[in-house]
Amino acid sequence: MTETGLTWPKNFNEVPKAAFTRKDIYAEEIKRIFFGQEWHPVAHESELPNPGDFKTFRLAGVPLLIARDIEGLVRVFYNACSHRGNQLETAVMGNKTEFECPYHRWLFDSKGDLVGCPNHRDFLPGFDKSDYPLAQPRFDSFYGLIFVTLSAETETLTEFLGDSQNTLRELLGGDGRLKLLGYQKVRYDSNWKSYTDNDGYHAPLLHQAFKMLNWQGGKGRQFAATKHVHICFESALSVVSGPTVLKDASLIAFKGQDPSVGSRIVSLFPTFVSTKHLDVINLRFATPIDEETVEVHYAYFAHQDDDEDMVSHRLRQSSNLLGPCGLISMEDASVFHRIHIGNHTPGNAIFQKGVHDQSKLESEFLQNDESGNLPRWEYYRSVMGFERAEA
Amino acid sequence: MTQTDTAIEAALDALLLADSSALDGKDMEGWLANYSEEDEASYICRAAENSENGLALGFMYDDCRSRLEDRVTFVNDIWVDTFQDYRTRHFVQRVAYQRADASTISMRSNFSVFMTPTDSGITQVLAAGQYLDTIRLEKAGALKLLSRRAELDTSVLPRYLVYPI
Numbered sequence: 033m034t035e036t037g038l039t040w041p042k043n044f045n046e047v048p049k050a051a052f053t054r055k056d057i058y059a060e061e062i063k064r065i066f067f068g069q070e071w072h073p074v075a076h077e078s079e080l081p082n083p084g085d086f087k088t089f090r091l092a093g094v095p096l097l098i099a100r101d102i103e104g105l106v107r108v109f110y111n112a113c114s115h116r117g118n119q120l121e122t123a124v125m126g127n128k129t130e131f132e133c134p135y136h137r138w139l140f141d142s143k144g145d146l147v148g149c150p151n152h153r154d155f156l157p158g159f160d161k162s163d164y165p166l167a168q169p170r171f172d173s174f175y176g177l178i179f180v181t182l183s184a185e186t187e188t189l190t191e192f193l194g195d196s197q198n199t200l201r202e203l204l205g206g207d208g209r210l211k212l213l214g215y216q217k218v219r220y221d222s223n224w225k226s227y228t229d230n231d232g233y234h235a236p237l238l239h240q241a242f243k244m245l246n247w248q249g250g251k252g253r254q255f256a257a258t259k260h261v262h263i264c265f266e267s268a269l270s271v272v273s274g275p276t277v278l279k280d281a282s283l284i285a286f287k288g289q290d291p292s293v294g295s296r297i298v299s300l301f302p303t304f305v306s307t308k309h310l311d312v313i314n315l316r317f318a319t320p321i322d323e324e325t326v327e328v329h330y331a332y333f334a335h336q337d338d339d340e341d342m343v344s345h346r347l348r349q350s351s352n353l354l355g356p357c358g359l360i361s362m363e364d365a366s367v368f369h370r371i372h373i374g375n376h377t378p379g380n381a382i383f384q385k386g387v388h389d390q391s392k393l394e395s396e397f398l399q400n401d402e403s404g405n406l407p408r409w410e411y412y413r414s415v416m417g418f419e420r421a422e423a
Numbered sequence: 424m425t426q427t428d429t430a431i432e433a434a435l436d437a438l439l440l441a442d443s444s445a446l447d448g449k450d451m452e453g454w455l456a457n458y459s460e461e462d463e464a465s466y467i468c469r470a471a472e473n474s475e476n477g478l479a480l481g482f483m484y485d486d487c488r489s490r491l492e493d494r495v496t497f498v499n500d501i502w503v504d505t506f507q508d509y510r511t512r513h514f515v516q517r518v519a520y521q522r523a524d525a526s527t528i529s530m531r532s533n534f535s536v537f538m539t540p541t542d543s544g545i546t547q548v549l550a551a552g553q554y555l556d557t558i559r560l561e562k563a564g565a566l567k568l569l570s571r572r573a574e575l576d577t578s579v580l581p582r583y584l585v586y587p588i
Contacts, residue, residue: 124578125476214473214480217579240501277496279489327579332480351484356583357468359497365583366506373542 036060040418043390046380047409052223053375057416058323064415065302066092066320069186070260071193073304074098076315077106077176078210078333084127084142089329091180091319096169097121098178101142102129108171108180109144114164131166140166175201175208177315194258196298199266203296203308210313210333213347216355217329220365222372224320225412227328228303229371230364232265233385233402238363245284246274250295254397254404260301261408267399269294269310283352283359286310287345301408311342312350324372330355431528435520438558438566439532443513446586451495454587459559459567464488466571468588471552472578482575482584498585506585509540511549513588523557527569530556534573536588538581550577550588 036057038050051057066072074089075098086099088111095111097120111120113133120131120140130147131140139148144166152159170181172189174197179189186192193200204210220227232254236242242249252267269291272284286294288311296308303318303326313333320326332350334343352358356365375381386401388394397404413420438457445453458464469481485491513536520530531553538549552575559569573588 124472212478214476214478215470215578216480216482217470218583219579219581221582238505240503240505244501277500278493280487280493283490283493347479348484348486351481352490355482356580357482357585359501362502362583362585363505366585369507369582 036416036418038418040413040420041380042421043382044393044406044410045383045387045390045403047383048380049375049377051412051416051418052225052372053323055323058223058320060416062092062320064417065412067182068415069181069183070302071172071179071181071186071189071300072302073177073300073306073315074108074180074317075178076204076210076212076331076333077173077178077208078336079125079212079331080106081212082127084129085125086121086128087125088121088123089317089319091182093319094169094182095119096180097131097166099128099131099142099144105143106173106178107144107168108178109166109168112167113138114140114146114166115149120166138164144168175204176210177204177208192258192260193262193300195255196257196262196264196300199264199296200298200300200306202266202293203298203306203313205313205333205335209336211336211338211343213332213334213343213350215329215331216351216357217327218356218365219321219325219327220356220368221325222368223323223375224303224318224326226368226371226375227318227326228299228305229405230299230305231385231402231405232397232400234364234367236400238367239360240363241360244274244277245272247272247284249399250291252295252399254399254401256395256397256404256407259411261411262301263297263299263404263408265295265297265399266293267295268292282345283349284310285345285349287342301411307354309354310349311346312354313346314350314354326368328356432517432520434566435528435530435558436517438568439515439517439530439554442568442571443515443534446588447511447513449498449586451498451586455491455495457568458488458491458571459561459569460488461559461569462488464491464567464569466491466494466568466573466587468573468584469575470578471574471576474574482580483587494587502585506583507540507542508585509538509549509582511586511588512537512539512546515554518553526560528558528560528566530554530558532556534588540582547581548577549582550575550580552576552588 097111146161146164250268250270305316318328386403468483535551536549539546555572557570
């Protein structure tokens with residue numbers, strides 16, 4: 033246990049700003065959270081629909097190779113040669129049935145088995161290729177969403193997800209049968225926790241589009257799932273009732289079937305955010321880069337049952353609505369940095385909306401409360417080992 | 424022919440520079456004025472990584488004149504005062520062009536865009552890539568963009584985008 037000397041506030045609605053800015057705390061987070069007992073989504077199987085398809089991703093610096101073998105099974109490997117550890121695949125995505133390390137030409141098949149290595153007669157006596165497959169972290173999947181954990185101690189994925197499973201399933205098209213539309217990748221100059229601490233309070237206020245379109249949120253709820261405090265929002269869609277400020281209203285059109293399940297957000301601890309809003313299905317694979325940078329890959333999907341018109345509609349809506357340049361959400365992207373700058377001041381960030389008693393943790397939240405983030409901060413405090421101050 | 428080609432090239436370069444000038448001046452109406460008024464006028468900003476993998480999704484996907492007009496509304500009316508602003512500086516260079524038919528020219532240009540956030544004052548590269556343009560020769564001899572695809576080498580942007588690139 034590394035001593036960081038950070039005292040956590042007595043009040044449950046306060047979070048010390050230093051938690052966002054100190055390099056030593058960031059280093060400890062990598063150990064306890066990113067290499068700790070958490071599951072991290074790194075891909076969806078529909079990003080690699082064909083045998084031989086692969087995708088690479090770095091999770092807290094750890095290079096991963098997610099690949100579908102020639103028989104259709106998806107695996108996660110460390111993206112490193114089992115020989116001298118060279119980065120094996122440098123492309124971000126592609127199709128290969130073999131992966132060759134250029135350094136000494138060690139060759140691996142799509143299952144990760146070593147199938148060739150030049151001059152092996154001069155290797156250590158008793159050398160056996162079967163002892164040198166590509167190493168794998170623990171991985172599992174939920175309706176095609178592929179999770180990795182870097183700890184042998186992590187509970188099962190089912191236990192990790194707990195009550196968020198149904199909301200996440202609905203977000204994944206109900207059956208996980210998605211079709212990749214593409215990516216928007218971006219770095220934000222903020223701590224990863226500023227990015228994930230997005231709350232229910234800001235949406236109708238920061239996002240001017242909601243006001244200008246007189247677009248009230250539909251009826252809904254937010255709840256926290258499991259000890260990891262995954263935050264789930266379930267809302268019905270409402271209709272835009274304000275004056276038409278957009279000439280192309282298709283950007284905010286709903287062409288799906290059931291507006292009562294039209295809006296879902298699932299934020300899994302520590303960094304995964306996913307949304308289904310109108311006809312946008314968006315999975316955000318995020319990784320911290322350092323204490324003031326987070327990289328987010330916004331991946332967008334259609335459903336495999338969509339006809340051509342629906343795919344085209346989803347493509348057009350996904351590109352312009354909810355990403356780092358989106359009509360509704362560009363302001364989030366901007367505000368993350370301002371949060372980060374402001375956190376370089378002394379004291380605590382103080383949550384108010386939905387807080388009824390600052391001496392205890394609430395468990396019921398309305399859709400637009402910011403207090404819904406507080407149980408997660410309590411989990412963060414406990415994982416990091418910060419002692420709460422006494423009266 | 425030489426004189427005619429030179430005149431076309433000068434007009435192409437003028438259009439290329441007019442677009443950069445409008446963007447760097449945050450003049451969204453001026454930006455829009457560079458586009459044809461045809462319904463099919465479009466601007467798409469997309470990572471080359473997506474294009475190379477057959478994925479059509481863009482950072483901005485304004486595939487009709489209405490969406491171009493809405494882009495002006497986003498910047499001038501909807502997003503105003505909600506974002507931390509930044510200056511851009513476009514460096515553009517025409518690389519190739521070809522007359523496609525009597526009223527259309529295809530043009531390819533390289534761009535790099537530097538950005539300077541107002542709070543830090545530190546200049547960094549925002550994005551680099553190429554413009555793939557279809558240009559309409561209009562009746563009065565003016566050139567207008569019928570379509571522009573900004574194809575970004577920069578697949579991971581260093582920040583959100585407010586303005587087209």
